[in-house]
Amino acid sequence: MTILRVLLVEDSEDDALLLARELERAEYKPQMLRVECGDSMTTALKEQRWDVVVTDHNMPSFSSNEAIEIVKTLTPDLPIIIVSGSIGEDLAVAAMKAGAHDYIMKDNLTRFVPAIERELREAEMRRSHRVAEATIHHLAYHDHLTGLVNRNEFDRRLNAALDSAKSDGVTHVLLYLDLDQFKVINDTCGHQAGDELLSQLAVVLQKGVRGNDILARLGGDEFGLLLRNCPLEQAKNIAEEIREAVGGFRFIWRDKSFSIQVSIGMTLITKDVQGADEVLSAADIACYAAKDLGRDRVHVY
Numbered sequence: 001m002t003i004l005r006v007l008l009v010e011d012s013e014d015d016a017l018l019l020a021r022e023l024e025r026a027e028y029k030p031q032m033l034r035v036e037c038g039d040s041m042t043t044a045l046k047e048q049r050w051d052v053v054v055t056d057h058n059m060p061s062f063s064s065n066e067a068i069e070i071v072k073t074l075t076p077d078l079p080i081i082i083v084s085g086s087i088g089e090d091l092a093v094a095a096m097k098a099g100a101h102d103y104i105m106k107d108n109l110t111r112f113v114p115a116i117e118r119e120l121r122e123a124e125m126r127r128s129h130r131v132a133e134a135t136i137h138h139l140a141y142h143d144h145l146t147g148l149v150n151r152n153e154f155d156r157r158l159n160a161a162l163d164s165a166k167s168d169g170v171t172h173v174l175l176y177l178d179l180d181q182f183k184v185i186n187d188t189c190g191h192q193a194g195d196e197l198l199s200q201l202a203v204v205l206q207k208g209v210r211g212n213d214i215l216a217r218l219g220g221d222e223f224g225l226l227l228r229n230c231p232l233e234q235a236k237n238i239a240e241e242i243r244e245a246v247g248g249f250r251f252i253w254r255d256k257s258f259s260i261q262v263s264i265g266m267t268l269i270t271k272d273v274q275g276a277d278e279v280l281s282a283a284d285i286a287c288y289a290a291k292d293l294g295r296d297r298v299h300v301y
Contacts, residue, residue, distance in 0.1 A: 007035065009041060011060065012056075036061070056084050065095065079120065081103070154216035162279070
């Protein structure tokens with residue numbers, strides 16, 4: 001038998017037993033909780049996951065309209081079916097407009113189980129659609145491999161930092177990070193290994209990032225870190241901590257172990273900076289200066 005978790009808003013225990021028998025005849029195993037007021041319904045929705053809400057229309061102290069409002073606030077994808085012995089067509093239509101998915105009369109329950117099955121399918125489609133929309137939104141602003149902010153979103157936030165530097169006089173710092181041994185791993189083990197390395201390193205890098213800072217993958221094995229409202233000396237300490245964390249990381253691929261190093265270029269973002277291209281170019285130059293000086297170091301532009 002299929003388990004069906006039903007939150008029943010009903011003041012009649014006899015009617016609750018009647019609905020449970022209908023579900024059992026359809027080879028469901030109902031796990032049913034009966035509630036009679038808004039407080040107990042709210043608690044039940046917060047504490048447990050339900051498949052469907054079945055509500056009477058008009059109880060002495062609680063109506064289906066109140067039940068619908070609570071469900072729409074807490075669990076908007078959850079199906080709501082009204083099962084009532086005293087609901088007119090006008091009220092039923094109004095309830096449907098408010099968010100109920102179907103209404104069924106207690107003296108004719110032939111549509112009860114089919115309605116639940118239909119709404120369970122529809123609810124799953126709504127959830128899938130919501131997940132798909134969230135995924136598309138995430139991919140628009142994040143790198144698909146590492147989950148970090150992508151280049152376009154990083155540029156947008158960098159421009160916002162430039163605006164705040166000019167309008168508020170605050171100082172930010174941009175870090176440009178370039179891995180030193182990435183090509184060796186790609187050539188030795190293939191691009192699948194390189195992708196896995198980048199994914200693992202993103203986690204290492206994030207541990208050194210403050211809550212209000214922005215870490216992005218800019219492309220290939222290059223990362224950007226925007227330290228917002230950060231003095232230069234503090235930024236140097238953060239950069240050194242990141243360099244040491246990367247140096248202490250070991251990448252294991254099949255039977256091979258690799259040590260990784262990173263070169264980091266830094267530049268200040270002040271009210272005198274002209275634009276994002278200038279800032280990125282300065283940080284890039286500083287990064288390559290770090291490489292020319294022997295790699296695995298931090299260099300300030």
